[in-house]
Amino acid sequence: MTHSPPVxxxxxxxxxxxxxxxFGATGDGGLDRQAGSTDHGHARDWFRECLTQMGYETRVDxxxxxxxxxQWAGPDAPTVLTGSHLDSQPRGGRFDxxxxxxxxxxxxxxxxxxxxxxxxxxxxxxxxxxxxxEEGARFQPSLLGxxxxxxxxxLAYALSRRDGDGLxxxxxxxxxxxxxxxKAPQADAYIEFHVEGNTELEESARHIGPxxxxxxxxxxxxxxxxEKAHTGPTAMHLRKDAGLGAAYVMAGLRAISDARNGTxxxxxxxxxxxxxxxxxxxxxxxxxIELRSPDPDALDAAENELMELLQQSSRRAAVSYEVLxxxxxxxxxxxxxxxxxxxxxxxxxxxxxxxxxxxxxxDAVPLSRKCPAIVVAVPSVGGILHHPAEFTHPHxxxxxxxxxxxxxxxxxxxxxxxxxxxxxSEVSRQNQEAG
Amino acid sequence: MTHSPPVxxxxxxxxxxxxxxxFGATGDGGLDRQAGSTDHGHARDWFRECLTQMGYETRVDxxxxxxxxxQWAGPDAPTVLTGSHLDSQPRGGRFDxxxxxxxxxxxxxxxxxxxxxxxxxxxxxxxxxxxxxEEGARFQPSLLGxxxxxxxxxLAYALSRRDGDGLxxxxxxxxxxxxxxxKAPQADAYIEFHVEGNTELEESARHIGPxxxxxxxxxxxxxxxxEKAHTGPTAMHLRKDAGLGAAYVMAGLRAISDARNGTxxxxxxxxxxxxxxxxxxxxxxxxxIELRSPDPDALDAAENELMELLQQSSRRAAVSYEVLxxxxxxxxxxxxxxxxxxxxxxxxxxxxxxxxxxxxxxDAVPLSRKCPAIVVAVPSVGGILHHPAEFTHPHxxxxxxxxxxxxxxxxxxxxxxxxxxxxxSEVSRQNQEAG
Numbered sequence: 001m002t003h004s005p006p007v008x009x010x011x012x013x014x015x016x017x018x019x020x021x022x023f024g025a026t027g028d029g030g031l032d033r034q035a036g037s038t039d040h041g042h043a044r045d046w047f048r049e050c051l052t053q054m055g056y057e058t059r060v061d062x063x064x065x066x067x068x069x070x071q072w073a074g075p076d077a078p079t080v081l082t083g084s085h086l087d088s089q090p091r092g093g094r095f096d097x098x099x100x101x102x103x104x105x106x107x108x109x110x111x112x113x114x115x116x117x118x119x120x121x122x123x124x125x126x127x128x129x130x131x132x133x134e135e136g137a138r139f140q141p142s143l144l145g146x147x148x149x150x151x152x153x154x155l156a157y158a159l160s161r162r163d164g165d166g167l168x169x170x171x172x173x174x175x176x177x178x179x180x181x182x183k184a185p186q187a188d189a190y191i192e193f194h195v196e197g198n199t200e201l202e203e204s205a206r207h208i209g210p211x212x213x214x215x216x217x218x219x220x221x222x223x224x225x226x227e228k229a230h231t232g233p234t235a236m237h238l239r240k241d242a243g244l245g246a247a248y249v250m251a252g253l254r255a256i257s258d259a260r261n262g263t264x265x266x267x268x269x270x271x272x273x274x275x276x277x278x279x280x281x282x283x284x285x286x287x288x289i290e291l292r293s294p295d296p297d298a299l300d301a302a303e304n305e306l307m308e309l310l311q312q313s314s315r316r317a318a319v320s321y322e323v324l325x326x327x328x329x330x331x332x333x334x335x336x337x338x339x340x341x342x343x344x345x346x347x348x349x350x351x352x353x354x355x356x357x358x359x360x361x362x363d364a365v366p367l368s369r370k371c372p373a374i375v376v377a378v379p380s381v382g383g384i385l386h387h388p389a390e391f392t393h394p395h396x397x398x399x400x401x402x403x404x405x406x407x408x409x410x411x412x413x414x415x416x417x418x419x420x421x422x423x424x425s426e427v428s429r430q431n432q433e434a435g
Numbered sequence: 436m437t438h439s440p441p442v443x444x445x446x447x448x449x450x451x452x453x454x455x456x457x458f459g460a461t462g463d464g465g466l467d468r469q470a471g472s473t474d475h476g477h478a479r480d481w482f483r484e485c486l487t488q489m490g491y492e493t494r495v496d497x498x499x500x501x502x503x504x505x506q507w508a509g510p511d512a513p514t515v516l517t518g519s520h521l522d523s524q525p526r527g528g529r530f531d532x533x534x535x536x537x538x539x540x541x542x543x544x545x546x547x548x549x550x551x552x553x554x555x556x557x558x559x560x561x562x563x564x565x566x567x568x569e570e571g572a573r574f575q576p577s578l579l580g581x582x583x584x585x586x587x588x589x590l591a592y593a594l595s596r597r598d599g600d601g602l603x604x605x606x607x608x609x610x611x612x613x614x615x616x617x618k619a620p621q622a623d624a625y626i627e628f629h630v631e632g633n634t635e636l637e638e639s640a641r642h643i644g645p646x647x648x649x650x651x652x653x654x655x656x657x658x659x660x661x662e663k664a665h666t667g668p669t670a671m672h673l674r675k676d677a678g679l680g681a682a683y684v685m686a687g688l689r690a691i692s693d694a695r696n697g698t699x700x701x702x703x704x705x706x707x708x709x710x711x712x713x714x715x716x717x718x719x720x721x722x723x724i725e726l727r728s729p730d731p732d733a734l735d736a737a738e739n740e741l742m743e744l745l746q747q748s749s750r751r752a753a754v755s756y757e758v759l760x761x762x763x764x765x766x767x768x769x770x771x772x773x774x775x776x777x778x779x780x781x782x783x784x785x786x787x788x789x790x791x792x793x794x795x796x797x798d799a800v801p802l803s804r805k806c807p808a809i810v811v812a813v814p815s816v817g818g819i820l821h822h823p824a825e826f827t828h829p830h831x832x833x834x835x836x837x838x839x840x841x842x843x844x845x846x847x848x849x850x851x852x853x854x855x856x857x858x859x860s861e862v863s864r865q866n867q868e869a870g
Contacts, residue, residue, distance in 0.1 A: 197665075197667075197668050198668050215667075217667070219713070230795075231700065231702035231704050231725050231727070232650075232652070232700075232727065232794040232795045233632055233633050233794045233795065233818075234700075235697065235700075236692050236693070236697060236700055236701075237697070239702075241689075241702070243685060243703055243704070243706060244685055244686070244689055244703075246682070247681070247682040247683075247684075247685035247686045247703075248682075248686055249682075250678060250679055250682030251679070251682045251683055251686050254676075254679055257671050258671070262670065262671060262672070265666065265667075265669075265670075265671055266671075267666035267674075267676070267714075267716060268678055268679075268682075269666050269678070269708075269711070269712055269713045269714055269715045269716060269717060270708065270711050270712055270713045271678060271706065271708050271711070272711070273704075273705065273706050276704070276705050276706070276707070277704055277705060278654070278704045278705045278723035278725070279702075279704055279725065280704045281702060281704060282704060288713035290666050290713070290714065292666070292667065359667040359668045360665075360667045360668060383668075
């Protein structure tokens with residue numbers, strides 16, 4: 001592939017983004033298109049109709065993931081999936097998730113057109129995917145569709161999740177027509193493009209940000225348990241102040257983070273005192289504690305330190321404690337070859353890159369435990385995400401989709417062999433620089 | 436007064452207590468007789484009827500305080516008031532307040548009868564008082580009637596206080612017939628008996644507990660003000676965590692208390708984080724902070740330390756703060772001569788005493804800033820107060836009323852001259868011991 005690379009139809013990408021943004025539009029530039037809602041269903045209907053008209057085989061699996069497949073390389077060829085999700089937060093933006101789905105479709109289209117124009121043989125099947133309920137705003141947990149896809153979550157469990165009104169995933173998928181029966185295609189690699197939820201690209205004036213690592217998050221719900229008493233007559237040494245116990249934990253937790261120099265994020269975002277009356281010593285303080293780190297060992301060490309801190313703090317405040325729930329999302333790395341391929345293709349296209357970590361969840365995280373996977377970021381103005389003001393400049397949207405197209409073309413050319421694709425990409429880049 | 440002391444009619448005291456406990460009875464031994472309620476009005480109607488039948492002049496002043504006066508010593512003689520309050524907490528007990536009113540009436544009756552039997556000349560006018568809205572459960576603040584009486588609170592302000600349903604003190608006093616026009620008698624001394632809200636008498640097996648001091652309470656509403664951010668991507672050094680600032684304050688406040696060895700009580704009973712979401716750094720944490728001490732200087736010093744702590748804690752958490760409100764109830768001492776008189780009369784009656792501090796509010800606190808005043812406690816089983824299970828043994832009720840009668844008789848005998856009364860009481864006690 002020494003001739004010119006594939007180039008996406010930027011008009012198609014931007015017009016599709018405009019059109020789909022009407023489904024669930026909140027009138028202020030934002031979206032309310034929560035998973036399983038009527039608007040979400042309409043957006044998917046429209047997207048599926050586009051796929052069909054463009055000649056893709058569409059499939060809907062049992063947890064409502066939508067696939068558009070270009071099975072041009074035959075049943076024995078590997079499959080590379082790209083995509084993201086069409087659901088949004090309750091007051092979300094137009095770009096989060098949706099961009100990755102539409103960029104994926106436009107990139108595959110570019111690869112197909114480029115192959116026809118250059119006579120390149122199809123060696124890898126390509127597919128675009130819209131994962132169900134990435135956001136987890138309406139149905140918890142998040143990453144529902146991709147986690148069922150990879151087998152990390154039981155289908156029955158996922159279908160039985162209910163929203164605040166008591167409606168289940170199964171009921172809402174049925175109602176909107178997305179409780180499918182199709183077999184999901186098996187991915188041999190997965191590439192997701194996404195708008196950045198931070199300002200690192202913007203501040204460093206880079207265009208393309210391959211995520212090298214995903215942070216893990218350990219979440220704990222912990223209750224400090226004391227004894228209710230009047231704040232007037234009760235002698236200090238007799239108080240069992242659950243709020244004080246929580247304060248010791250919150251202060252100590254920050255010290256645990258500070259000792260790790262930016263590689264461990266900690267927080268207590270939610271704290272509920274009971275009875276929470278000005279003149280009562282609280283007998284219960286329930287904290288929602290998070291530990292986040294890109295380093296699995298650091299997370300485990302921090303968990304141990306937290307458990308020790310809970311003991312110390314409860315002893316110091318003369319209260320007891322109970323760990324009510326633990327939710328662990330493990331840290332890990334995306335495929336290093338896909339990071340290198342992103343960098344190589346971006347460099348060849350003259351776009352500056354910056355390796356990033358992703359701290360929030362992406363469908364690529366469960367995928368990465370099944371096959372080589374990556375998330376690649378394009379800049380988002382001000383790092384705004386999950387807000388109607390979310391905005392990515394059209395040239396950044398197009399740049400990202402073009403890099404995705406180049407990566408898919410490279411994987412197709414080498415038959416899905418990442419090492420070979422990477423080597424070829426490197427040669428191409430050097431040729432381009434030399435030229 | 437070397438002959439036998441006055442003795443109350445214990446049958447009268449206990450039967451009056453039984454009868455009045457029917458007004459607002461909750462069926463479980465407790466009372467719901469909140470200030471200005473229909474039941475409160477009925478209890479006062481019954482009490483006023485008793486006063487009239489027993490030959491007392493009754494008065495109702497402009498804030499609904501009820502007085503029963505024995506003006507037997509003429510208009511130029513001093514007046515000693517005794518009493519407490521007939522209102523209760525929403526789920527209160529039968530003894531709190533009510534005991535002091537009925538013990539006051541029975542003690543005056545005993546003094547009157549004793550004077551007749553012994554031919555003692557009346558030198559001091561006596562009066563029993565039922566202060567309006569001591570509890571502050573329905574209308575805030577508490578101590579409403581006694582604070583207006585002493586001039587610490589404006590009448591118009593007190594009348595304009597509204598309950599949770601929007602009804603005003605003025606409306607409810609009018610409805611129940613207690614918006615009075617009578618001139619309140621001026622007190623030259625005030626003695627209040629009350630059930631103890633603690634177990635100090637019970638644990639020390641003492642019978643009579645003169646309160647020597649009343650604790651002050653400084654109450655602060657303080658908001659720590661940070662910046663909302665996601666707990667995932669936001670770097671630790673960029674966070675302005677209002678909850679963390681509050682945690683530093685709570686932990687530091689306890690250290691301020693610990694350094695003062697039991698003479699300073701501190702608490703944060705109420706804390707509200709906003710938005711209080713598990714994955715958001717809170718941008719606002721509103722604390723309700725209390726400092727309590729019997730020592731006015733210690734309170735002022737602690738206030739200074741708190742202000743410094745707020746600065747340090749906010750700086751440390753990179754947030755700002757705002758003191759939203761300050762409410763100061765100053766600490767002070769009850770009249771030392773009344774403490775000594777209580778002890779002297781109790782000793783003469785063979786009852787063991789223990790000097791106590793009161794941390795909660797009593798009507799005697801505002802009174803003490805106008806005239807010699809005291810609160811004297813009798814034991815309450817388990818220290819229970821403001822609860823249907825509140826209970827004081829009949830012999831303790833009778834003991835208290837008898838000591839009150841002796842104190843009133845002593846003050847009558849000496850024409851209200853506390854120093855002379857104290858000296859005479861001491862002589863009487865020694866005679867009794869010698870006898």
